[in-house]
Amino acid sequence: MATLSLAAVLAEPARRHPDRTALVEGELRLTFKELWREARAQGAALAEQGVRPGDRVALMAPNVTEFPKAYYAILAAGAVVVPVHLLLSAEEVEHVLRDSGASLLLCHPAQAPTGGAAAGATGVRMLELGAEGELETLARTTEPLASYVTRAADDPAVIFYTSGTTGVPKGAVLSHFNLVMNATVNAFDAHDVRPDDIALGALPLFHAFGQTVSMNSIWRAGATLVLLPRFDAARAIELMVAEGANTFHGVPTMYVGLAAAAAAASELPKLRLCVSGGASLPVAVLERFEEAFGAPVYEGYGLSETSPAASVNQPGxxxxxxxxxxxxxxxxxxxxxxxxxxxxxxxxxxxxxxxxxxxxxxxxxxxxxxxxxxxxxxxxxxxxxxxxxxxxxxxxxxxxxxKDVIIRGGFNVYPREVEEVLMRHPDVAQAAVIGLAHPVHGEEICAVVVPAPDAGEDADAIIAWSKEHLGRHKYPRRLEFTDRLPLGPSMKVLKRELRAHYADGSSNGA
CATH class of the missing domain: 2.30.38.10 (Luciferase; Domain 3)
Incomplete structure (x- = not known):
């Protein structure tokens, strides 16, 4: 039986490059040796609390140091990580805890009200993370594990709950082999991550993209991860400049924000590697970003069920x-x-x-x-x-x-094609295109637009412009303005929410 553990992604650089900086969060800097020791101490504390190999442990924390510590502690103890999306309601967290069969919830204080309610409703024990939290307190008086618990390569390592776009969220089971391989090919084949790289960790670590492409791939190569707990474009630029970051991983909405914020920034980071995923990146956004930052963006594709990286633009x-x-x-x-x-x-x-x-x-x-x-x-x-x-x-x-394809008058219309055209209009910062029920055409095309800064809200003008650039069956007959698009935990636009909101038929457009 082949053995393998995802915990090796942190254990190996701790052995090979113990004094290299692994993690930066604010003033805090941890070497690989320090981070791995703390993870092993927490892993030992979990074992003392009754966590056994194969047990499922839920983890609810933002992009702060507590997340990777607890993540690798769970893996070191031989248990399975169940990351919890931070935007879920207490009832939705209850579903994750029940469905996964989690025996324990590790929860950051910021999420404690929601996590605590869900843990109470399900009878799952909760330990708080953080300097004053129970897990850290237990770990301080516990001898760290000597190493990680051995697992079979095909044993579960992480269970990702899908965003539930087609009903109740399902737990996608990823093995140690799945995730170690995905981190490895991302680091050394797809992206050429180098040991002296410094990456901004702005993607949510509870999501597959942030977890594999930012955290695990960066550490697989022995490079440094700088955490940004909450994404803000201007702050991200400042932090990348201050820390000398040369690598950025983001979703399209982040690239939109960075391209817009670049003009007001006093200095821009010198980026070498930028990766986009999570949703389709409009070409207009890619061009704006590359022009502002002078760095190429490599768009990729994947899903929680594929660890997540499946395909990506690769220089080679x-x-x-x-x-x-x-x-x-x-x-x-x-x-x-x-x-x-x-x-x-x-x-x-x-x-x-x-x-x-x-x-x-x-x-x-x-x-x-x-x-x-x-x-x-x-x-x-x-x-x-x-x-x-x-x-x-x-x-x-x-x-x-x-499921997002719009069928108007018997013709298939692909929202992404319409969005690509709308994103080239100077008054459009973001656009999402949806189909709404129509008594004659079956479905009608509706564009929901976030206007560009200082732009007016002239729906008729944008509709007329899109009519010139799209086939007669493709241009939006209805256009709505909003100050922001609803985003799911993985930063994808929630089109089901837009469809529900605009289904009443009131319209700004022609």
Missing amino acids: LGTRAGTVGHPVWGVDVEIARADIDDRVELLPVGELGEVVVRGHNVFSGYLGRPEATAEALVDGWFRTGDLGTKDAEGFTTIVDRK
Whole structure:
């Protein structure tokens, strides 16, 4: 039986580069040796509290030092990490605790009211994190674990709860092998992370993107992670300059903010590596950012179920704006017929279909949901639910979620295509396009727009402009303005909320 632990991602640099800075948060600086010792001490405290290998331990904390300490403590004890999204209500946290079978909740004081309510309702014991918290207090009087507990490579390491866009959130079970491999190929094949790199950790660490691409991949290469507890574009620029950060990982909304904030900044960081994921990055945003910062953005694609990285623009394989590049090392990304559920039938180059993935990054399945697992894992492929195409050079383009496609008058309209056009209008800072029920056309196209700073709100002008740049069946007939788009825990725009909000039929547009 092959053994492997995700805890090695921190244990190995602590052994090989003990005095190198691993983590920066405000004034706090921890070396790999110091961070690993604290994680081992907390791991020993967890074991003394009855946590056994294979037990599930929920973790609820923002991007502060307590998160990685507790994360690697759980892994060192041989237990399974269940990260909890910080935007969930107490009832939603209850679901995660019950569904995962968590025996313990480790909770940061900032989340204690919500976490405590959920723990109380489920009878799950809660330990507070932080300098004065119970776990830290217990760890101070406990002899640290000598090393991490050995696990089988296919044992569960982390259970990510999907955002529940199609109903109740499901627990995607990721193995030690899944996550160690994804961190490794991200660090050394896809992104060329170097030991002297300094990365800004602005993505939520409770989410797969932040956890794998920021935290685990950066430490797999022995590089430094600077934590930013709450993303603010101006603060992010200041912090990157102050810390000499050369690496940024973000979602499109972060790139929008950084491009806008760059003009007012007295100094900009010298960035070498910028990675975008989590949602499609409009080409107009990519161009604005690259012009402001003079650094390329490598857009990628993945899901919680794929550890998450599946495909990304990689310098060695060529890059192309508007695509998600090529599959990461050892992974296949193809396009299959979207109208067949019981088997995977791959399509020729250039045809539109469902994106399917296979390789070392594909999860074990959904916890306690064999039927959902069987629907998702077909013929050795993971069916993503996303629509895309692949060209003759192997570049994959994500067109849209299957469920977000708008059917207007019998024609398929892909919201991303409309959003790409709207984002080129000078008065538009952000745009989300949705389909709303219509008595004649079946669905009507509605654009929800965040106006650019100092721009007016002339819906008719933007609609007329989009009519010039889009086919007759594609341009939005209705346009709504908002000061911000609703974002989920993984920073994706929640289109289901927009559909619910604008379904009443009142309109600004023509």
